[in-house]
Amino acid sequence: MTEDSVSRRRRHRPEEAERAILAAARSFLESNPFREMTVEGVMARTGLSRPAFYAYFRDRYDLVTRLLEGIGGLLFAVDRRWLVGAEESRKEASVVLADALRRGAETFVRYGPVLRAISDAASQDARVEGVYRYGLIERLVDAVADRIERDVETGLSPDDLEPEETARALVLMTERYLLDAFGKPEECTTREKTGAVVEALVSVWVRTLYGLGP
Amino acid sequence: MTEDSVSRRRRHRPEEAERAILAAARSFLESNPFREMTVEGVMARTGLSRPAFYAYFRDRYDLVTRLLEGIGGLLFAVDRRWLVGAEESRKEASVVLADALRRGAETFVRYGPVLRAISDAASQDARVEGVYRYGLIERLVDAVADRIERDVETGLSPDDLEPEETARALVLMTERYLLDAFGKPEECTTREKTGAVVEALVSVWVRTLYGLGP
DNA sequence: ACTATCTGTTGACGTCGTGTCAATAGACAT
DNA sequence: ATGTCTATTGACACGACGTCAACAGATAGT
Structure with a gap:
């Protein structure tokens, strides 16, 4: 299913991870309101850790x-x-x-x-x-x-x-x-x-x- | 100026304090957006401490x-x-x-x-x-x-x-x-x-x- | 006036999510 | 094989929240 999703402890091209995060956010918002969107919640849908988020985005x-x-x-x-x-x-x-x-x-x-x-x-x-x-x-x-x-x-x-x-x-x-x-x-x-x-x-x-x- | 404002370490009637908090909130919102309204910020405008807020309101x-x-x-x-x-x-x-x-x-x-x-x-x-x-x-x-x-x-x-x-x-x-x-x-x-x-x-x-x- | 009681009040604590940073560990070039 | 680069992360400090046991001012009873 999540063939292109990012797996843990693996290096990626910057844009690749960034797009994965954006996709995860879109997916999250399909079923949850923004008020429940947390950095941890989004990053859980990629294989990356929470701090990795801040390498690509300033905040949510x-x-x-x-x-x-x-x-x-x-x-x-x-x-x-x-x-x-x-x-x-x-x-x-x-x-x-x-x-x-x-x-x-x-x-x-x-x-x-x-x-x-x-x-x-x-x-x-x-x-x-x-x-x-x-x-x-x-x-x-x-x-x-x-x-x-x-x-x-x-x-x-x-x-x-x-x-x-x-x-x-x-x-x-x-x-x-x-x-x-x-x-x-x-x-x-x-x-x-x-x-x-x-x-x-x-x-x-x-x-x-x-x-x-x- | 704030004659009727609540002063520290004094007991009050429940409604008195509650009205003071509501008034403080209104006053706060006159010059700040809701996103900057914090419990501490509101209670600073009364003479009461932050925990006192929770005796009257569940949250902001x-x-x-x-x-x-x-x-x-x-x-x-x-x-x-x-x-x-x-x-x-x-x-x-x-x-x-x-x-x-x-x-x-x-x-x-x-x-x-x-x-x-x-x-x-x-x-x-x-x-x-x-x-x-x-x-x-x-x-x-x-x-x-x-x-x-x-x-x-x-x-x-x-x-x-x-x-x-x-x-x-x-x-x-x-x-x-x-x-x-x-x-x-x-x-x-x-x-x-x-x-x-x-x-x-x-x-x-x-x-x-x-x-x-x- | 003294004491007991009631309850408004608060200092201190644990929690949660945030944003940062030094240290780690893949990938790539040589 | 080795070194360099940098994506990645564990660990930390912070800010705001909500709770609770303990404190203290008001009131009633004697």
Whole structure:
């Protein structure tokens, strides 16, 4: 089973051990919340001893920060089409936006436990908070605010929307709601559940920005 | 200055000391995040020793749970009028809803640091998580879902809204956004800022539920 | 006023997880 | 075979936690 896992008292290439630790952390977070993640608990899943951890990571907050690195970019990528788009009708914009939200949700389904761990860690450590809230989230807010500003200028969205604040509200809603839906380690995620979640998000975003519906 | 603060090696009535500890915790959280709140740090603000803490509270998570008790009810109270209301026009409903959101925001302005601390603690302790997320938040979601369901039935809101999921998205957005705006210990909260935040929240809620605007 | 009792209070202790460091022992080159 | 390099680890000190027996201030009874 754990063919590639690291065995005790053996030398490895630095990256090999580092990747083994990252994998062990991911595996751990699949079934346990971040608050139960201890350095010893993670290292037990590699064949290495606890002190070996500190050769590769400063502490467990550094560990989740690196876990985020592999995912952070994805969250931008999936939304890019809507984020940089413009000059469509409300109907068109809605469709593109709905697609972006659906892809974003799928990313959360896939990396839910890890993202939940990062979110939890952010409230416990100033460094993680910086990377996650003020790095990732804030950049998403800015990007969304840009798009909203353009939509207000082109008349797609009403001009009583304050782009910055509206963007922050919508992004924070999405983050929190998706974490709530897909971040629990135990939950098994069904396709119907995913559909309902995406539908609710699309409703709020589209009705807020493009006012389709009654 | 600290006339009523507890002095060392003196006996007190149980509630007197307990209230002093709760006050010390509130005061601590006014200027420090929860992650820096230690039992020793709190007790240093009373005249009591660290072990005395454990005569009144099980641990620091129990402490924030009790801090929440005094506030949790308020969040329901301010929204009650809209939550239990019905049979109004969209315009009327919007006004009542906007008022509820404004009052809710004011509660957050007032108790921001404490609520932030509770939210942070919820990710670190299963008991706090139970009280906060599955107690307070979930009950708010249910109440909002009820109201949405009635609005859908009476035709005020469109019937493609799924009440439960929409309610959860909106409530989580509001919680997260208000915490983000008013939960930082250092921030000085201006009246303009409050206004902008409430306006953004009202936009999203009203446009989602009652679709006013273009 | 003296004493006994009750109980709020605390110094001292054991525990747990952390982060560090000198010493150890594989792997590789010569 | 031998030496060098460095990944690895046992052992240590630290900080915060939660507990407990012992202490001492308040109160009641005489």
